[in-house]
Each structure stands twice: as structure tokens, then as C-alpha cells.
Amino acid sequence: MSPLNPDSSRINDVLRDPLATLDLDLEAVELSPAGKFRMLRIAVDKDGGVTLDDIAEATKAVSAALDESDLMGETAYTLEVTSRGVDRPLSEPRHWRRNHDRLVKATLADGSQLTGRVGASDHDGVTLDVSGVERRLAYDDIAKALVQVEFNRKTKES
Template structure:
């Protein structure tokens, strides 16, 4: 989820996102191997796939904007990691689930506690509301509230 976690960083990145007609999938500041990492995941709207050239262009613009910023939005040393969310992208925001439903993507969810004897479910989203979603699991409808879901990702089907 775009952690408003760091509004100053978001304020720098958002105009670049809009200018390059990209979709900000996630912006996370985390520790990786003991080092602060700023991870920005971008894609194209309308379920198109971003190219490496577009990621490179975006990365260069973000680097320039961060270098020119009057106040460092991420104090201290950090590594900047800009990438696509990938095929098996994490779903954490309500609009992520809407995106998956629009594309008729299969998703895999892991629950905090077992439901009907299992903690992992895979299916397509048949309905969605503010409280949760209904998955079509092999023709059977299963309802899950968002607060039951520990993790959700797009499930790659080969």
C-alpha cells in the first residue's frame, strides 16, 4: 500500500507518475539486509505492461527530482529500488482487488485463520465491496472479509 508513510516522497514522485502516464502500484520504505530501501512499484494503466525503457526513464526522473529536492524526503542513506510489480503482484489496497477483478485475474489469498478447513484459497473475484470479496473457487462462491486476509497475490496460471 502506498504508505502515506512518507507524504514528502509521494509529493515528489506523484507528478512524475502523472507526467509519464504511469500507475503507482506501491511505495514502501523498508529495511532490506539492514539497509533502508525505498521501493517504488510502477506499471501502466489499463492492464498494460511497463517496459524496461519506461522504468529507466521513470527512475532517471525520480533520481533527478530527489537530487533537486530542498528537503530530503527520506533522511539518511537509502537504496532506491524502482520496478514493475510483476505478474504475481501483491494485492493490498482495495483498488488492487478491483484491478484484479477488472482483468479477471486469478488471485491467491492466505488467511490469518482457516476457513472451511483451509488457510489458502485461489479463484477469481466474482464480487467486491468495501468489507471484502467473494471468490469463485472452482464454481463455488466463497466470501472473505479483508480483515481475514493475511496476504493476497495475483496467481500465475500456466
């Protein structure tokens, strides 16, 4: 593709190392038209979650890497660097690890659905507590999984 419309994989290649030096994982790259301009959204994450300081440092690193590469060309664009957020599917083992003890709704490869709390996870799969019963799932058996937002969750301490 031309510098006017770089694809996400080329942007990933340019940004992965500068973000890794900040201990951040590049989670998503979205480039979309916005009138005469373009909007480039970059989502990052790390163990323990990202802070506003992490986002500020990531924004500086991303901007510098893009300027140095000239990948975005001369057409103006708006850069937005953000955290991964809860609305993105869990698609990597690290996503499951980072969401330990969170409630997740999973659609399995066979089309069935289940909701459970994330337990132990490793490179092969994850254990979900589904209504008090532990269920081990291989990642290949999970078609889609989303964290469920819980308001006023009752914990053992409360």
C-alpha cells in the same frame, strides 16, 4: 530522519504526484544499505500493467523529483524502478481489479486459507471462484493474498 536516511513516507510524499502525472501508482518504496551506498527500489503499477517505456519514464520522473527535493542528500545511491510484480500481496482494491481472473491464494483473518480465481471486485470486497463456488469476501476478512503463477493454464479458448 536526516537526509542520509529519509523514511519511506517522506519518499512517498515526494514521488506520488510526479508518478501520478504518468498515470502510475506508487506501490512500494524500499531504501536499504548496500555497502557504502544505498539501494532505493521503487515499484509502480497501473491499469493494464506497466511497459518498459513506462518504467523508463518513471525512472526519469523519480530521479528528477529526488534531485529537486535533495531528500537523498549527498550519499550515493542506486535507483531501481520496477513493476509491482506477482510476489507482492494484494492489499488494495485496485490490486484485485487488476488481477481479475487470476488464481489467488488467500489467508483469511481467522487463519483459514483458500485458493480461487478473482472475480468481481469493488471498494468493499472481492468475489473468488473457489472450485466452482463463488465466495464473496470483504477486504477486512483477508489477512494476506498472493497471485499464484500458473504455467500452461488451460483456458476456454485452448
